[in-house]
Amino acid sequence: MLGYYFFLALRSLRRTRMLTALMVLAIAVGIGASMTTLSVMFLLSGDPLPAKSGKLFFPQLDPSTGATLRHTPMDLLDYTSAHDLWQAHRASRQAMLANAATRVQPTVSGQAPFIVQTLATTSDFFPMFNVPFRYGGAWSAQDEQRAAREVVISSTLNQRLFGGANSVGRDVVINGAQLRVVGVLDDWRPRPRFYMVVGARFSGGDTADLYGPPHDVYLPMPTGIDIAQADMQPFTCWSDGMVDPHHMTTAACAWVGLWVELPDVAARDAYRRFLEDYDDQQRSIGRLTHPKLTRMMSLHEWLDFQQVVPADVKLQTWLAFAFLLICLFNTVGLLLAKFIGRSNEIGVRRALGASRKAIFGQCLVEAGLIGLIGGLFGLFMTVAGIYAIRQQPVAYADLVAVDMPVFVLALALSLGASLLAGVFPAFRASRVAPALQLKVQ
Amino acid sequence: MLKMTHLSKVYRTEVVETYALRDFNIDVNEGEFVAVTGPSGSGKTTFLTIAGLLETFTGGTYHLDGVEVSKLDDNARSRIRNEKIGFIFQAFNLIPDLNVFDNVEVPLRYRGMKAAERKQRIMESLERVGLASRAKHYPAELSGGQQQRVAIARALAGSPRLLLADEPTGNLDTQMARGVMELLEEIHREGATIVMVTHDPELAARAQRNVHVIDGQVVDLAEDPRFHAQVQAGRVNI
Numbered sequence: 001m002l003g004y005y006f007f008l009a010l011r012s013l014r015r016t017r018m019l020t021a022l023m024v025l026a027i028a029v030g031i032g033a034s035m036t037t038l039s040v041m042f043l044l045s046g047d048p049l050p051a052k053s054g055k056l057f058f059p060q061l062d063p064s065t066g067a068t069l070r071h072t073p074m075d076l077l078d079y080t081s082a083h084d085l086w087q088a089h090r091a092s093r094q095a096m097l098a099n100a101a102t103r104v105q106p107t108v109s110g111q112a113p114f115i116v117q118t119l120a121t122t123s124d125f126f127p128m129f130n131v132p133f134r135y136g137g138a139w140s141a142q143d144e145q146r147a148a149r150e151v152v153i154s155s156t157l158n159q160r161l162f163g164g165a166n167s168v169g170r171d172v173v174i175n176g177a178q179l180r181v182v183g184v185l186d187d188w189r190p191r192p193r194f195y196m197v198v199g200a201r202f203s204g205g206d207t208a209d210l211y212g213p214p215h216d217v218y219l220p221m222p223t224g225i226d227i228a229q230a231d232m233q234p235f236t237c238w239s240d241g242m243v244d245p246h247h248m249t250t251a252a253c254a255w256v257g258l259w260v261e262l263p264d265v266a267a268r269d270a271y272r273r274f275l276e277d278y279d280d281q282q283r284s285i286g287r288l289t290h291p292k293l294t295r296m297m298s299l300h301e302w303l304d305f306q307q308v309v310p311a312d313v314k315l316q317t318w319l320a321f322a323f324l325l326i327c328l329f330n331t332v333g334l335l336l337a338k339f340i341g342r343s344n345e346i347g348v349r350r351a352l353g354a355s356r357k358a359i360f361g362q363c364l365v366e367a368g369l370i371g372l373i374g375g376l377f378g379l380f381m382t383v384a385g386i387y388a389i390r391q392q393p394v395a396y397a398d399l400v401a402v403d404m405p406v407f408v409l410a411l412a413l414s415l416g417a418s419l420l421a422g423v424f425p426a427f428r429a430s431r432v433a434p435a436l437q438l439k440v441q
Numbered sequence: 442m443l444k445m446t447h448l449s450k451v452y453r454t455e456v457v458e459t460y461a462l463r464d465f466n467i468d469v470n471e472g473e474f475v476a477v478t479g480p481s482g483s484g485k486t487t488f489l490t491i492a493g494l495l496e497t498f499t500g501g502t503y504h505l506d507g508v509e510v511s512k513l514d515d516n517a518r519s520r521i522r523n524e525k526i527g528f529i530f531q532a533f534n535l536i537p538d539l540n541v542f543d544n545v546e547v548p549l550r551y552r553g554m555k556a557a558e559r560k561q562r563i564m565e566s567l568e569r570v571g572l573a574s575r576a577k578h579y580p581a582e583l584s585g586g587q588q589q590r591v592a593i594a595r596a597l598a599g600s601p602r603l604l605l606a607d608e609p610t611g612n613l614d615t616q617m618a619r620g621v622m623e624l625l626e627e628i629h630r631e632g633a634t635i636v637m638v639t640h641d642p643e644l645a646a647r648a649q650r651n652v653h654v655i656d657g658q659v660v661d662l663a664e665d666p667r668f669h670a671q672v673q674a675g676r677v678n679i
Contacts, residue, residue, distance in 0.1 A: 352523065355519035358519070433496070
């Protein structure tokens with residue numbers, strides 16, 4: 001019977017072209033708006049590292065001193081705590097990292113120096129976060145220990161400095177120091193820049209910049225401290241006097257993050273105990289003075305805690321779905337008018353043997369067909385909406401794209417929504433009293 | 442074939458009860474051609490819609506082909522309508538955006554018949570009413586008489602045990618009405634049971650038996666004073 005219902009639905013839609021066009025338009029606009037915002041929402045709220053996110057953790061404690069007690073640990077650690085925890089090597093991988101803004105001297109004479117976002121980190125950073133290399137690789141642990149003048153650069157910076165050629169072994173001048181390129185990253189665009197999400201929850205939802213490109217320069221932590229200590233960007237400091245930026249390793253500032261990779265529950269439990277023991281031990285020697293305040297969130301938990309999805313994107317998504325709901329209510333009304341307008345035909349069909357179930361099915365297939373057509377038009381609107389977003393001046397604009405899951409979801413949502421919209425009108429149609437319709441001719 | 446005993450149909454509102462049928466008794470045998478006559482509002486069409494399982498009744502019993510139908514659910518009633526009853530309406534009630542072939546096909550679709558058998562039955566029915574050549578025409582392209590013949594073909598296509606006709610010639614001119622009536626007589630001669638509601642005493646006279654309905658009841662005309670009163674008031678044609 002499905003084929004027959006489909007045949008009847010096509011005829012019915014052709015007969016009432018204007019009404020059909022209105023319903024298709026209502027669904028298409030609703031689907032277009034909701035799928036556009038949902039595409040952005042998926043993009044921004046997706047798992048940035050699906051293969052490993054459950055194994056990556058961000059240990060924290062409260063290194064601050066002074067009279068003010070904290071309720072939660074700071075987003076970053078002081079250098080001593082981070083270095084102690086890192087050096088203990090209690091996780092299968094661990095990486096310290098710190099933000100800096102450094103000055104790069106172009107290799108071509110005559111070009112002006114420029115500032116790049118730089119990450120001082122340790123060698124586990126690259127394998128821990130599955131960072132892809134186009135040329136070369138990470139520096140070795142030994143080179144890191146001796147603060148070798150080595151650097152890893154992004155493909156963007158490699159393009160800018162070396163025209164995209166294999167620059168491994170060539171020199172780059174950063175903050176006046178000559179560094180040898182040991183690795184060039186392949187195209188890498190984590191969404192968001194999850195490894196350094198700090199203080200986002202205080203930004204009032206203005207987190208779009210977290211979705212911008214990752215760092216351009218990666219320095220071994222000791223090298224970074226040597227050549228860019230004064231350029232490090234602290235999260236906060238708590239000393240009474242001025243902070244000397246040239247002595248950040250001993251400064252009363254939180255500026256170093258630590259990520260650890262813990263493959264299983266036992267390893268996580270063990271690391272939590274280690275973190276607490278470390279905190280106890282540091283308080284026992286008087287370096288840490290506040291009550292114990294340790295925490296270790298997974299990557300997922302950390303991103304949720306930091307509320308990385310921009311507030312305006314969440315709002316737009318809600319509004320778009322509310323709009324879809326309004327479009328569906330309109331469709332319910334139009335379908336109701338359409339089906340009840342066919343009461344005579346329904347009465348005849350009932351007289352000739354159609355059960356209520358059959359009439360309900362026929363009407364629902366018609367609603368579904370409208371939904372499918374609306375969904376197809378909705379896809380075009382989604383493409384147009386995404387094109388419009390890509391023209392916006394937001395950090396994630398270039399990342400937004402229509403992909404296959406969005407296509408499938410748009411059609412499924414459209415079909416589901418129209419079937420839902422069709423349920424009540426189809427039910428009403430199936431309750432048309434045949435006798436009344438046939439008597440009143 | 443069709444037996445109603447003490448059947449009643451009451452329409453209730455908050456303030457009033459209206460009896461459309463009251464203590465209605467009728468027994469139609471297999472192969473009979475019965476005309477149901479009566480003045481407007483007497484309950485003829487209500488009887489026909491109940492007989493055709495298009496409407497439920499309030500009291501009494503109704504046996505159709507030996508089955509008591511009052512307890513049947515919608516699916517079962519629909520199946521009986523589809524398999525045992527053929528309807529012919531005054532206004533033809535063809536579906537305007539389906540062609541003649543597709544209109545005749547409607548009851549067969551709900552029977553779940555295979556395409557080849559459907560096609561054979563449709564063409565046989567259309568040949569029987571002389572419209573096989575118009576299979577691809579739409580109702581609007583046919584005359585009133587032709588439309589009613591399509592409706593008859595649709596009613597016959599499912600080989601029903603009972604044909605229910607509600608003023609089948611009411612919307613036709615004399616010549617077309619004669620043609621449709623001759624067709625019904627021919628169908629009856631071939632063994633069909635026909636119950637026809639009509640105002641027209643000439644048509645009623647061509648049936649085997651007449652049943653008169655007044656005020657929702659079957660009456661014996663010779664003995665019922667209400668009939669004579671209505672004749673005198675000019676409300677009934679003899």
